[in-house]
Amino acid sequence: MGIVLVSHSADIVRGLKQFLRQFQPNVPIAVAGGTDEGELGTSAFKIKEAIESVYSDKGVLVLFDLGSALLHAEMALELLAEREGIQFADAPLIEGAYAAVVEAGCGSGLDKVRNSAEKAKQWQKVIRDE
Numbered sequence: 001m002g003i004v005l006v007s008h009s010a011d012i013v014r015g016l017k018q019f020l021r022q023f024q025p026n027v028p029i030a031v032a033g034g035t036d037e038g039e040l041g042t043s044a045f046k047i048k049e050a051i052e053s054v055y056s057d058k059g060v061l062v063l064f065d066l067g068s069a070l071l072h073a074e075m076a077l078e079l080l081a082e083r084e085g086i087q088f089a090d091a092p093l094i095e096g097a098y099a100a101v102v103e104a105g106c107g108s109g110l111d112k113v114r115n116s117a118e119k120a121k122q123w124q125k126v127i128r129d130e
Contacts (some may be wrong), residue, residue, distance in 0.1 A: 001104050001113060002028040002054025005097055006064040006073055008041055010034035016097060023098070024105030028054040042069045047076035051086060059085035059110035061100055063117060065093045087114050095120035 003020075005013040010033030017029050030050035035041040042064075051060050062073050070088065077083055087110055089096055096117035103116040 001058035002060045004050045004062045005031045006069045007033045020101045024101045027101050027104045030054045042072040044072045044075035047073050048079045061113050062088045063097050089114050089117040091117040091120050
């Protein structure tokens with residue numbers, strides 16, 4: 001299964017991908033950061049291409065940094081010919097991506113990978129409450 005990281009900054013998702021590769025080098029990870037012009041922002045076309053590059057019958061999980069990135073990810077989904085097995089995670093980008101990549105590397109299915117990513121929100125709460 002593939003993971004797509006979406007951010008308003010190309011540098012953030014490139015660095016995050018490099019970080020995650022150290023834990024699970026065999027999980028396909030694609031990034032979509034910045035606009036088509038190389039500025040801060042997101043691009044539905046970049047997200048679409050990223051999803052296509054890691055798409056398989058095992059599915060794709062998309063994680064994003066800010067709400068407008070979700071809007072562009074939804075637009076990207078509309079542009080795709082194949083939409084089955086693509087899910088978005090409501091998770092913090094870094095912690096969620098880490099949990100998702102580790103779970104995917106263990107061979108888990110898309111639903112379990114998404115759930116692991118979304119549980120990462122709880123990590124933030126535990127850290128704040130300490």
